[in-house]
Structure formats: C-alpha cells, structure tokens
Amino acid sequence: MLKLSSVSKLFHPGSPDEKIALVNVNLHLQPGDFVTVIGSNGAGKSTLMNMISGVLKPDAGQILIGGRDIGHLPEYKRSRWIGRVFQDPMAGTAPHMTIEENLAMAYSRGKSRGLRIGVSAKRRGMFRDELSRLGIGLEGRLKAKVGTLSGGERQALSLLMATFTKPEILLLDEHTAALDPARAELVTRLTQSIVSELKLTTLMVTHNMEQAIRLGNRLIMMDRGRIILDIDEKTKRDLTMERLIGEFERISGHKLSDDRVVLGS
Amino acid sequence: MMNSLLGAVESGLIYALMALGVYITFRILDFPDLTVDGSFTTGGAIAAVMISGGSSPWIASICAMLGGFVAGAVTGLLHTKGKINGLLSGILMMIALHSINMRIMNSPNVSLLGESTVFESIKPLVLMPIIVILVKVLLDLFLRTELGLALRATGDNQRMIRSFGTHTDNTIILGLSLSNGLVALSGAFIAQQSGFADISSGIGMIVIGLASVIIGEAIFGARTVFFATLAAVLGSIVYRIVVALALRIEWMEQTDLKLITAVIVVFALVVPTVRRSWKQKGLARKRTLEIVSGAEQKQIGGGL
Numbered sequence: 373m374l375k376l377s378s379v380s381k382l383f384h385p386g387s388p389d390e391k392i393a394l395v396n397v398n399l400h401l402q403p404g405d406f407v408t409v410i411g412s413n414g415a416g417k418s419t420l421m422n423m424i425s426g427v428l429k430p431d432a433g434q435i436l437i438g439g440r441d442i443g444h445l446p447e448y449k450r451s452r453w454i455g456r457v458f459q460d461p462m463a464g465t466a467p468h469m470t471i472e473e474n475l476a477m478a479y480s481r482g483k484s485r486g487l488r489i490g491v492s493a494k495r496r497g498m499f500r501d502e503l504s505r506l507g508i509g510l511e512g513r514l515k516a517k518v519g520t521l522s523g524g525e526r527q528a529l530s531l532l533m534a535t536f537t538k539p540e541i542l543l544l545d546e547h548t549a550a551l552d553p554a555r556a557e558l559v560t561r562l563t564q565s566i567v568s569e570l571k572l573t574t575l576m577v578t579h580n581m582e583q584a585i586r587l588g589n590r591l592i593m594m595d596r597g598r599i600i601l602d603i604d605e606k607t608k609r610d611l612t613m614e615r616l617i618g619e620f621e622r623i624s625g626h627k628l629s630d631d632r633v634v635l636g637s
Numbered sequence: 638m639m640n641s642l643l644g645a646v647e648s649g650l651i652y653a654l655m656a657l658g659v660y661i662t663f664r665i666l667d668f669p670d671l672t673v674d675g676s677f678t679t680g681g682a683i684a685a686v687m688i689s690g691g692s693s694p695w696i697a698s699i700c701a702m703l704g705g706f707v708a709g710a711v712t713g714l715l716h717t718k719g720k721i722n723g724l725l726s727g728i729l730m731m732i733a734l735h736s737i738n739m740r741i742m743n744s745p746n747v748s749l750l751g752e753s754t755v756f757e758s759i760k761p762l763v764l765m766p767i768i769v770i771l772v773k774v775l776l777d778l779f780l781r782t783e784l785g786l787a788l789r790a791t792g793d794n795q796r797m798i799r800s801f802g803t804h805t806d807n808t809i810i811l812g813l814s815l816s817n818g819l820v821a822l823s824g825a826f827i828a829q830q831s832g833f834a835d836i837s838s839g840i841g842m843i844v845i846g847l848a849s850v851i852i853g854e855a856i857f858g859a860r861t862v863f864f865a866t867l868a869a870v871l872g873s874i875v876y877r878i879v880v881a882l883a884l885r886i887e888w889m890e891q892t893d894l895k896l897i898t899a900v901i902v903v904f905a906l907v908v909p910t911v912r913r914s915w916k917q918k919g920l921a922r923k924r925t926l927e928i929v930s931g932a933e934q935k936q937i938g939g940g941l
Contacts, residue, residue, distance in 0.1 A: 425800070451802040464800070466793040469786070477786050481801045485783040533801075 373573045374401040374424070374541050379433035379443075381419055381597075393419040395597040397433070401541075406567055406574045408584040411594035417577045420594070421545045424575070426450040437540055452482030455534035455572075457527070457547040464530030467519030471510060471529065474518055475499045478533035502536050503529075506562060524555030528562055535566050542567065544576040548583075560587070585611050595624045643762065645881040649874030650765035651826045652849065654772060656873040657866060658819035659846030664865065665780070666812040667792040671727030672712045673820050673846060675734025676705040677839035680821025682738045685747040685834035694755045698825045705821020706814045708734060713810030738836055745836040747828075754829035761830055768826075772819065773866050780862045788812050789862075820846075841895050848898050849873035851905040876901075 381394040394416050401407060411417050422428040424435060426447035435443040437453050458464050465474050476490035476499075491499075496514065503511035506528050510521075518526060527547060535542060544563065548556035564587060567574050578584050584591055591608055593601035593616075600623045603611060655677060662670035680701040687697035708730060715726040739745070756764060779785045790798035791808040799805055820842070828834040853872020859865035876898075883889055883897055 446804075448799050448802050448804045451800055456800050458796075463794070464797055466790045466797055468793050469789060473786055473789075476783070477790055477798060477801055477803075480783050480787075483802075485787050485803065487779070487782045487784060489778075489781055490783045490786040491781070 373403045373405070373438060374575070375399070375434075375436040376424070377434045377436075379423060379430045379435060381416075381423060381428060382431050385431075393597050394423065394430075397597075397599055399592070399599060399602075401573050401575065403573055404571045405590055406572075406588035407576070407590040407592060408588040409575060409577045409592050409594060410579070410581060410584045414596075415594040416597040417594055418545060419597075421456075421543050421575070421577060424541070425454055425456050425543055453540040454543060455481070455537070455539035455541070456543040457530045457534045457545065459546040459549050461523040461526040461530070461550055464533065465518045465526055468517060470515050470517055471503070471521075472496060472499050472514040474529065475502070475533060475536075479537060481537045481539070502532060506532060508558070522555070524551050524558060527551060527555070527559050531559065531562055531566065535570060535572060538570055538572070540573060542572045542574040544574065544578075546577050546579060549579060563587070581613055581616060585613065585616065591616075593620060595620075600624055641881045641885070642878065645877040646874055647761045647765065648827070648830070649877035650769050650870075651761065651823055651830060652845065652877065653765075653769050653823075653870040653873040654826070655820045655823035655842065656846050656849035656853070656869040657772060657776060658816040658823070659843065660850050660866060660869040661776075661812055661816040661819070663847060663850060664859075665789055665792045666809060666816075668716075668723050668809070668813070669727070669843075670709075670712060670813060670816060671724065671843050672708055672730045672734070672813070672817055673727075673843040674839045674841070675731040675738065676708040676817040676820045677824040677827075677842045678738045678834075678836060679704050679708055679734055679741070679839075680824030681828035681834035681838055682741040682747070682824075682836075683821070684825035685749055685828045686741055686743075688749060688752050688754065688829070689747060694753060694757070694829060698755060698822060698829075701825035702818045702822040705824075706818035708821070709813035709815070709817030710810055712817070713806075713813040716813075717806035717809050735836070742834060742836060747834045749829060749832050749834070755826070756829055761826075765826070769870055773870060776866055777863055784808075784811075841898065844895070844898050844902055845876065848902045848905070849876045851902060852876055852879075855905055855909075 376397055376399040379394055379397045380392070383389070383391045383393050397416075397420065409417050409420070419428065423430055426442070426445060426449070430443050433443070434441055442450050442453070456464075466477070472491045476495060479495065480490075500511045500514065503514075508525060508528055510525065510529065518529065521529065531547070547563070548559050551559060560583060563576075566572070574588070576588065585608070589605045589608065591603040591611070592599050601619055655673070659670075659673060662668045683701040683704045684694070684697045687700060688694050712726050712730040715721045715729060716723050719726070721729070780789060787798055787803040788808045788811060791803070791805045791812070795805050798808075824839065827838065849872040850869050851872070852875050853868030853870070854865070856875065857864060857868040857871055859868050879901075880894060880897070883894075884891065
C-alpha cells in the first residue's frame, strides 16, 4: 500500500547546519497495517511523516502509494490519498469556521472544489451521524466555531476529518502529545476504533512507548535518520517495554535518555 | 442637511462594493492588499474611456470589473509564484497600475459630462441598493460553496486546507481577483456618478475600505459571513455619513479627511485589542484568586 525505497533527505545542504535527516529509509506497509513509530528527538520521525505527506520532498529515493510514484507530487495533490492529524490541536482545523464547515472541507478531499454548497441538508445529516460516533456531543454543536472547542475536542474532530473519507494512508503525528492524560486516552481510544473499523493503513508517530506497544500490529524504531528496528506482528504481541529499551540500546549503542520519550502514560 | 445625508448614503452604497472587496482580502484571506489604491482608479479609467468612446455604460462597467480582476490576479501571482511579501506585492502592483492608468486615460482626468452613464435613467439611490444587495447575496452564497469554504480556510488555516487538497496559491489568487474586481467596479460607478475619472481618485482607498469594514464590524458585529458582509456595506455608509458630518464643522478642510480616516482606523484597531487584553488580565486575576482561595479553604478543612 505504502512503499518507501531508499528515501533520503538532507537539511540545509551546503551550509554549516547541514544535517542528514533520513538515510536510505525502506518501509513497506501492507493494506490494513497499523504501524507505530518511536524514536528519540531528531531521529527523523517527523521528517518521515512530512516526506510521505508531501510537505517535504525526498532528495533521493521513491515513495509509492498503491503502486503510484508520488514522491514528486506536492502536498495538496497527495492529500487525495493521505489523511493526516497533526500534533498541534490548532493545526488540523479552521478555528473561525464552524464544525460543519470544517467537515465539509474534509469531505471534499481529493475532489475538485466547485460551486456546490459546502454544507447541504443531506451532508449535514451525514456529518451529524459521523460526529455522534465520536460520542462527545459534538453532533449537537454543528454551528459552533471550532475555535470554541477544547484541545481534545478539536483533536477528535481532526481525527474524524482525516478519516471519514477513508484515505488510503492515515498519518498520525504525535496527535495525542499535546493533550492532558484523560483527553489523550479518549483520542487514543477513538483512533483505535476508527482505524480498525475502516481498516485504514496507518502510520502513527508517538513518544509514548506504552502506547506504541499497545496500539497497532507493527512497530518501528528510528534513530539518527534510520529505521533501526522493525518489529513484526508476531513479535509485537508479546513485546514488553524492558525488551524494547534493551533492543534499542543494543542496536543503537547509546542509552535511551530522552526526556520526551515517555515510558508509560 | 438632508441633501448631504442622502448624498452620503448614495456614495456609501457605491463605495460599499469596494468595502466588500477589502473585506475579502483583509478579513477572509488575512492579506493586506494595497493593490486597491491602483485598481480603484483602473476601474474608473476603463469605464470613463470606454463610455466617452461610445460604449454602453454597462459593458464599460463590466470591463472595468474585469480590469480589476486581472490586476488582483497579478498581485496574487507576484505573491504566490514570485514569493514576494504580500504587502510589497500590493505596493508594486499599485505603483505599476499608476502608469497603466495614465496609459488608459491618456490624461490625468477624463470627463464624462454629457455622456450616458448607468445612472442616466435610474437614480443612484434606486440602482445602487439593488446592485449592492445582489453582490452581497452572491458573495454570501459563494462563500458557502466548496470553493468559498476553501477560500475562507486559506485565510484561517492554510496548512489545514492544504492537507485536504486545496492548492492555496490558487485560492489566494482567486480571492485577490474577486476583491479587486469589486473595487474596480466601485471605481467605475464612482466615475459615472461624479462625472469624471481622475488619476488620483484611488489614493487612500485601502484605508477607507478598512475603515468601512472595521466600523461596520464594531457597530453591527461579524458573527457569520452574512453579518460580516452586511457590516462592510453598512460600515461604508456610516463612514460616508461621518465624513459628511465632519465636513460641516467650520474649521475642517476637505484635505483633512485622510487624516481623520487614518485616526478612525487606528482607534478601531487599537481599542478592541486593548480592551481584550484588559479583560483577559482581569479574568486571569479573578480566576486565580478564586482557585487559590478555594485550594486554601480545602487545606484548612483537611487540617481540621
């Protein structure tokens, strides 16, 4: 479904800050795979996400979705196949527009935007149904401005907007990191149920090891621009935190000492 | 008195089209577009030259609008494809338009005396409300379409709407085009109402447009698109009434108007910000004290 072959990225080429952000990354996701990605700061997790979504373009290598080479396409063209939820709850929604207007924009993903009315009566009914599946009462607030929602509510809405058109790839970029524990748990639970219900091929970056082990069927670990560990479905079932940390230190040769890697929730 | 008020309403209605244009760039796209000063004159110039050349005033007005449309598109191209800062793109276009407008008019002033205008058979006070309401309704409708939503999101959260497949370069260019089209149409009508087109008629237009939008929002609110466009229209009328009243003050000169307008805009921009920050401070203090005293009471309760 998603295939990266020998993808590399260099930041600030030719300047004193030159830094290789991704080194020959190979990754192959089967349809329905839910892969969690962990790694310390600067490991290249976000760069990986930005390369797939098209915010950044690879300096070398290929990115394929469903067999199409999309490495050269700009972000707005790739969005036809890719749904994304950002870390910042402010990033995925338009704050001065209403919930239903935000959903209407998400609904037009991958289609050409014309002079049809965005929120028709028929669509409104559908939006209400979709929102009620979140179970947090947003279905009664269709005309509320998104800026008046809490961070958790906005992130749940972002998740719905990214997924309800069934994109071929779902990218989750530490999408629970900015939330307090209770809300993070709610969004995590929603993520789990939506991904499994729609069978979305998903790549989720997290800094929470416990979450990375609990969610998904595969786990990859990144360090200094490389994928250093790729744990398959079978091994992941009885993976523990101790073993994961042990593996990391064995392979990378340095201690996992990053404040931002949270061991549990 | 009554006459000058009616006159103010009349020109307020014509300038309302310009205010709606400024609303699109300033409020929807969050893009301070100075092209307006040039494209307003372009509208007047095209209309005046075509009408005095024998064209139908309606066709001339539509061509004027198209001229503004093109000017806005060029500003948009400079900003999006040329990656030039938005303010600078507008300024460059404004300066360029000054020369272009001179080329169109061939002299600093083109008279329309004795020519037939759109206001020949229908008085401005009858015709303009119809046109303004029509434009407002069409604009409201457009802003609710899929394309209109994408345009609004471009000003609200560019990153978000790109992740849903909108090429924001295109929406920015579209917004600037629509805006300057309306501004030029307004310029075309003003030329026909006043009986001449003048090379300097657009100077300061952006500030007047801003004043109209801001005054309208302050008085009538802007909760939804419907009210925001209504506010721009009514703001334009209120602005003209204020100006008419100010001019009745004895020591006030016509040339003081731009200073007054600038002062109005500064006030309208500063007052809400200051008020909000005061309110925020007050609320923070109040809530902190409440929470702190609540926590202390609990401790005392626990101790007992």
